Amino acid sequence: MRSHCIALGSWCTAMALALPLHAADKSSLPDEITAIGGQGAGQAGAGAALISDQGAIHINPAMLYRHKNYDLNGTYVWPVNGRPFYRAAAIDGVTSKWTAAFEYTGFSDALDKRETRTEIDSPVRRRGSLAFAIPSDFLSIGFAGHYVEAEDPTVLDEAKTIKGFTLGTGLAAQLSSGISVGASVENLNNEKLKNVSPRTIRAGVAWQDKTGSLAFHADYRDRQRSAYLEDLPLTSEGMLLALDPAVEPATLKNEKMAIIGGQFQTFDVLRVFFAAGRNVSGDKSEVTSGGLGIFQKNFSLAYMVSRIYPDAKDLQNSLHLSITMKM
Structure with missing residues (x-):
């Protein structure tokens, strides 16, 4: 009976998070830029010492070492604003001692059908990621390379495409049978792409029971912010106000x-x-997320909701549907 009550309460919470909310007076970063595929969406994009599925490609590639199967993953996201998008991934934990993963991000609509200078939408056209983890007895090292192609948000008076590669790395260690730690950095090398691929530093600790049915994590995340995509003034209709191309926004x-x-x-x-x-310094910024999933030996289906609100007037939520098949 208690389990039934817990499950029902969790489902009600997830549905409540999905309710529409009132409009904001400032823009927030488009969901696609920081969204995580797989179970990471239900952990608010955190879990540097816990998440080992598709989400680990960005959160901490070193955690991929936990995979001992060949997995196909797909996540479809309905963001608060802008085009819906998907992340498709494959993880190979069988072929060699190293675990390898690939992920592709695409959109349901082409970017040229949107007006990113007036609508809150990601300027990204596509992304591709390749990651791998090298495990040892108690430590795993991970590396990731990410390709991104986008409309340059810093060029306001004309359309200009930017494209390039960013690199990331991570570490994970199993301190005991239940406790693990992890840390990672995304975009070590490419400052030109910081608006669409912000440098993000993550560190975390996690505890998981022997059966894998119960787990908790605590994380710290430091992310670059974009003056061209977030905290921009909005009209009463929720559209972006035009910026002056001659004036560079404050950092x-x-x-x-x-x-x-x-x-x-x-x-x-x-x-x-x-x-x-919750943000531990600077302006108020909070995030909550939750979800439910059906997990079987060779198949899983999860529905997750996340909400980000930089200030009290900017309540937002996005929906994530994730599917995994083990081969």
Whole structure:
């Protein structure tokens, strides 16, 4: 009976998060730029010592070492604003001792059908990522390379395409049978792409029971912010106000956020996700997420909701649907 009540309460919470909310007076960063595929969406994009599925490609590639199967992953996201997008991934933990992963990000609509200078939308056209993890007895090292092609948000008076590669790396260690730690950095090398691929530093600790049915994590995340895509004034209709091309926006301080969360499995196959975080310095910024998933031996299906609100007037939520098949 208690398990039924917990599951019902979690489902009600997830549905409440999905309710529409009132409009904001400032823009927030388009969801696609920081969205995580797989179970990471239910952990508010955190879990540097916990997430080992598709989301690990960005959160911490070193965590891919936990894969001992060949997995096909897909995540479809309905963002708060802008075009829906998807992330498709394959993870190979069988062919060699190294675990390799590939991910592609695409959109349901072409960018040229949108007006990113007036609508809150990601300027990205496509992304591709390749990551791998090298495990040892108690330590794993991970590396990731990301390709991005986007419309340059810093060029306001004409359309200009930017494209390039960013590099990331991560470490993960199993301190005991249940406790692990992890840390990672995204975009070590390419400052030109910081508006669409911000440098993000993550560190976390996680505890997981022997069966994998219960886990908790605590994370710290430091992310570059984009003065060209977030904290921009909006009209009463929720459209972006035009910026003066001759005036360079002020530099925004990094978002420094502490996030805690967890997951538990009940009824053998039903898994519940939850997480919440808050900015530890600077302007108020908070995030909450939650979700439900059906997890079986060779198949999983998860529905997750995330909400980000930089200030009290900017309540937002996005929906994520993730599918995994083990081969």
